[in-house]
Amino acid sequence: MSMAFTTERIAAAADPMVPRVARLRRRRRDLNDVWTLVLEMEDGSDLEFAAGQFNMLTAFGVGEVPISISGDPAKAGGGLVHTIRDVGFVSGALARLAPGEAVGVRGPFGVGWPVAEAQGCDVVILAGGLGLAPLRPVIYSLLANRRRYGKVALLYGARGPGEILFRSELEQWRRLLDIELHVTVDHAEGDWHGSVGVVTALLPKADFDPDNTLAMVCGPEIMMRFGVGALRDAGVSGSAIYLSMERSMKCAIGLCGHCQLGPAFVCRDGPVFRHDRLGSLLSAKEI
Ligand SMILES: Cc1cc2nc3c(=O)[nH]c(=O)nc-3n(C[C@H](O)[C@H](O)[C@H](O)COP(=O)(O)OP(=O)(O)OC[C@H]3O[C@@H](n4cnc5c(N)ncnc54)[C@H](O)[C@@H]3O)c2cc1C
Ligand code: FES
Structure with a gap:
């Protein structure tokens, strides 16, 4: 050579x-x-x-x-x-x-989820559809260092029972005593006996202290918009809510501008953003 x-x-x-x-x-x-x-x-x-x-x-x-x-x-x-x-x-x-x-x-x-910042806090994970995939590494990290966190609630919504992602892992997590898991579907079918409705309706079932909670939200933008609203209504501060945004990308290193979201580039400054830092962008058309 x-x-x-x-x-x-x-x-x-x-x-x-x-x-x-x-x-x-x-x-x-x-x-x-x-x-x-x-x-x-x-x-x-x-x-x-x-x-x-x-x-x-x-x-x-x-x-x-x-x-x-x-x-x-x-x-x-x-x-x-x-x-x-x-x-x-x-x-x-x-x-x-x-x-x-x-x-x-x-x-x-990109910038990932605030797993280290969440230490000492209750953690609420709100996931919709394929949004569970980018959050799965968070769940592994929380479970690997479980004593560093307060209560942990995973609230997951899918379109139907046949659309539930990572089903066998969800069953494993459900059996753990130190993580609270709630799953809902938009439309029940077959032998589904669980919750039916939007994922935000699961929030009142979860046990967490809103004054000491960090929330991570990922899913379709409409779901994230309602998720943030429900978390805010439950008393969680905008500075403690994080979302993962999707935009079409080319370079992924902050050069081409394809993924621009207001003053931010989703590839470089996100995809995970703190809700209060997204500010007025959240009232824009896509979220
Ligand atoms: C930061 C980031 C992380 C992502 N993580 C994942 C991931 O973990 N898993 C994953 O499957 N995708 C993920 N995506 C989305 C993925 O990049 C797109 O689905 C992909 O670029 C589509 O390209 P394509 O050439 O296959 O489809 P195209 O041929 O470009 O599009 C086909 C059709 O699908 C529609 N479409 C494109 N993207 C999406 C989308 N995201 N959702 C629904 N419809 C869409 C288009 O509007 C078009 O109608 C992520 C995107 C971003 C920005
Ligand atoms: S994809 Fe090029 S700036 Fe983000």
Whole structure:
């Protein structure tokens, strides 16, 4: 191997616009149109990340999209985990990858969830649909350091019983005595005997001290808007509510302006934002 080639490779590795190559270790179908992919970096390295960060994933020859990391931040060697809904060209190509096939990875990018700041507080996690995926690393982190936190409530809403993500893990978490779990569906069907209605209706069931609570909210923007309203009504301060925003992205490093949200760039300043810092943007059309 020549010195020039080595230098080029080092330069490429340091360039945040150049994807590194990973390979699909395995994939699991979670829902009809949702797959969880476990990737491993071709060079054998572990990609360290914070809960709430995302990667830009390339389906070679198709395109690149931002996808949150849904695995355990503390699990070195566990592979790089992403949960993807097949909504279009790139997400569909990623969802259809076969084991061993190559994927491009840039990242991790962005500001994650305030897992450290939440220490000593009660924690309310409000998730809708696929919004549970970017919050799953938070749940792993809280459970791994459970004594550092007060009461923990996970409130999850899905469209129907067949749309409940990570169902077997939710069952495991439900059996734990130190996390309160409530699940609701918009429309009941089959043998569903649980709650029916919007996820915000679960909030009165949760036990937390609003004066000492940190809330993390992720889901469709309409759900987040109502979620924030319900948390505020319950007495949680805007400075203690965090949301993860989605905008279309190109560079993911704050250069191109594609993801601009008022004065902020979602890729660089988010995707996780404190509610009171989003300010008037929250009354804008999309949230
Ligand atoms: C920070 C961040 C994190 C994200 N994390 C995840 C994740 O963990 N898992 C995941 O599956 N997706 C995630 N997304 C969304 C994902 O990036 C988009 O779904 C993807 O870019 C769609 O590209 P595509 O080429 O497959 O679809 P396109 O061909 O571009 O779009 C196909 C159709 O789907 C619609 N569409 C595009 N994006 C979405 C969307 N997010 N929801 C619903 N409809 C959409 C388009 O309007 C279009 O009608 C994230 C986005 C951001 C910004
Ligand atoms: S995606 Fe380019 S600035 Fe955010």
